[in-house]
Amino acid sequence: MMYRKKPIILLLLAILGLVIGTLFYVYQLKHPTPIKRISIQASIILYRESGDLIDDSDLIAIASPLDAFEDREPSTQTYSDGEMMSFHTNTRIKLSKILKNTTDLNLEESSEMTITEPIMRDRNALGEMQIIMINDYVEMEAGKEYLMFIKMVRPGSYGLCNLNNGKFELNSLPDASKPSNEGSDSIHASLKSELFDKYGLK
16 A cells, blocks of 8 residues: 555655646746846946036936846957956936037937946856946936936047936836936035026926
8 A cells, every 4th residue: 555655755745846837937926036236336427416426427418228227238348367347237328308418429319329327237156146336326217317427438439427316217216126326426516506406307
């Protein structure tokens, strides 16, 4: 009798293992493990006054990122020994209104261009996905409109000026599930208020 029961017990254990595995998979889909965010502190000149930010920007525009962050192109430069020297993400944006343009780019409303953000998705030595950024920078979200302050970082390449305080989300509502500096940084809030008043934005 024991020999007859053994296959049944093994079958039940296999079914139980399959059920537990399925439940764990479904739980992981509904509760994904947050991607670790690593901030690298760098010495960068940052502007606290709206006039300085405006003066130092080559392009001021209202624009929206076109791609989700995970679909954007990361870029790194390394030293000869393989050590990372610099990094950024190439972000495609679509302009909806140009407020200043002292570049040599022939831009119009609805033009698309690529700018750099000081942040990047990368895998660590264990193969785990992580996000590394400069000075707690938070990536822009696809489809959302921002007032952006853009500067030439090298010939032919443009990036956001002033880190988090060089982009200001329009019609922003807080989302506790996503990293953000909206409403939590007094300098950011002050700059946003001044700039939105200046450009007649909400």
